[in-house]
Amino acid sequence: MAEQKIQSVLDPWVNTSFTCRCGKRHEVTVKKIVLERDALEAVPGYLQEAGYRHVTLVADSRTYEAAGAQLRGLLETAQLEVSLSVVKDNALGEVAADEEAIVQVLLDTPLSSQALLAVGAGTVHDIVRFVSHRTGRTFLSVPTAPSVDGFASVGAPIIVRGFKQTIPASAPEAIFADLGVLAAAPQAMAAAGFGDMLGKHTSLADWALGRLLLGEHYCELCARLTREAVELCTANLQEIAQRSELGMRKLMEGLILSGLSMLIVGHSRPASGAEHHLSHYWEMVLLQQRRGALLHGAKVGVAAVLMAHEYRTLLDLSSEEVQQRAASAPSRQEDAERIRRAYGAMAEQVIAENAPAMVPLDAQAFRAHLVEAWGEVKAIAHSVPSPAQLTAWLEAVQGPTTPAELGVEPELVQLSLDDALFVRNRFTVLRLKRWLH
């Protein structure tokens, strides 16, 4: 009974298409989500029913141990042919979604293999999402840690020649999240998943800013689902901190629901704002400096605290001050110069990405609208939990709360506060801040 009730949070959004009040047609191609204890045992039956006889199981050495070996045994017992790809660590002792990993998985996948099973966390999923999409094979997801909300998403962030780019690929056909496996995942990964979820508070506020100030398309339904997803997590804080099965269920429901909301609306706007741009900026700099990678959600959680500070700052500004400050907003040329200084070899690519958003079409009209709508901007800023609240939530799950705890130095934090807004062509609190300086 309880099982059915809990499953229903995700069920309405699986394998569905409908016309939404936002004016768009929404479609979710994920056919099945199994989120329960012993979910691994449901995989062979699903494959047999769907007519798959030969599959390739992709893991890294840690996730193979955590769930891959067990799943392989279950599949072989069910007379399915299983090929194996255990992705090798890079020179830093990590698994990265880069060209080497992609080529390894391609080489390990026989032509007769019909589906790829991603058994791992975010990185293994990114590799498999890309390879299965480009080779026309079915992609099945077996998360081993509740660490990101990207399991259900379509974009594959891939590192090629040291640069990270997100390539459109496909969502999994089915997700099998085993609560026993998730509860045994490292504490830092659960804390990271929780941090990725807290970032929704600032990403949703950024999307609301885009709607208010630029008339950007906004879907109330997807915003509500994303909000529900993060509230599922904060409402079950203690269970998540203890990594109980109930806590892992709630966290995973939140992560998957956030992913489904992105699938429904067709982009990552509800779930990714300035806090993600900060995180991506730090990641690119660490990559260039050949420093070890940090967990995505750990960075996002810390960045969300910083962005909540930015929203607090807006509350102190009167509309008269806004009028004065916005009068000297940067020109397109000044933005381009700034990007050239900050992004070096990537600059032209970043300028092209930003061209549509660098200056809102009619700068003068935008300024007038900003002053007029300032009360609504403040209401959006009010909707963001305080930095102290976000910090307390992160502390409760023993996640990092400051850049220093992550090992991100103050200089890099300052650079990112100035320049991370250009990582994506999106209106965020950081872009607004640039306009008000």
Ligand SMILES: [Zn+2]
């Ligand atoms: Zn994220």
Ligand SMILES: [Zn+2]
């Ligand atoms: Zn909609």
